[in-house]
Amino acid sequence: MSVLLILAIVIVVLLVVMLARRNSAGNQQTQLEDARADAQRWYERLGGQLMNLHGDDAAARQALSDAGERYNAAGGQLQQAKTVRQFELARESALEGLNYVRAARVAMGIDPGPDLPPLATARGAGHLTTEREVTVQGQHYKAGPTPGSDTPYYYPGGRVQGRPVPAGWYSTPVWKTALGAGAGALGGLLIFDALFSPGFGDMGYGDGFQDGYQDAAQDFGGNDGGDNGGFDGGGQDFGGFDGGDFGGGDFGGDF
Secondary structure (H helix, E strand, O other): OHHHHHHHHHEEEEEEEHHHHHHHHHHHHHHHHHHHHHHHHHHEEEEEHHOOOOOHHHHHHHHHHHHHHHHHHHHHHHHHHHHHHHHHHHHHHHHHHHHHHHHHHOOOOOOOOOOOOOOOHOOOOOOOOOOOOEEOOEEEEEEEEEEEOOOEEOOOHHHHHHHEEEEEEOOHHHHHHHOOOOOOHHHHHHHHHHHHOOOOOOOOOOHHHHHHHHHHHHHHHHHHHOOOOOOOOOOOOOOOOOHHHOOOOOOOOOO
């Protein structure tokens, strides 16, 4: 009798396990289908926007060109996606493209349309609220919250080389420079320091770099260069500020 009871218990346990696995597989399939549908929806919306917009000025054309690049990237990701995470990445690319479309519409002087879901890659990066002009290594750079003939490059915000770069309009795509190698990457990081740190914003890059950095450290709560992961005084370490150094990572009220 005890053997039959044990056998019955084993059968019940096996049935419960099989049912749990079936339910888990069903939930995973549902999540996968939902992620696919969500990514596809934003991708198709981006494609429709690109078909109906044509910019005349440099800022609008550049933003639409960047939107088209993200459309192509999202399409390639959708074709290869097999997991929820991969579909989420395709969705992010499509949303980046739609952010560029909104920027193009602003540059064209028309309604940018409804708000979009926040970009995961732009979380904590904030946005520019005032114009910034600096000279770094003999080159002049400008950034601000609105498009113009001298700021035709839009960036939706994100982290480059570990540091937050706020959304806004730039005179040159410095984030691409910082993603390069060697001296190009270092130059891009110096530009970020100059543009986004109050101690550098009006003085450019030169003999006052170290003093300006220390001033900026005080402005951000009394931290020195080492606490910020930035310039160490010897010119060797240009690691980025983290979000906390900027009051939670939101540039919106400071720049």
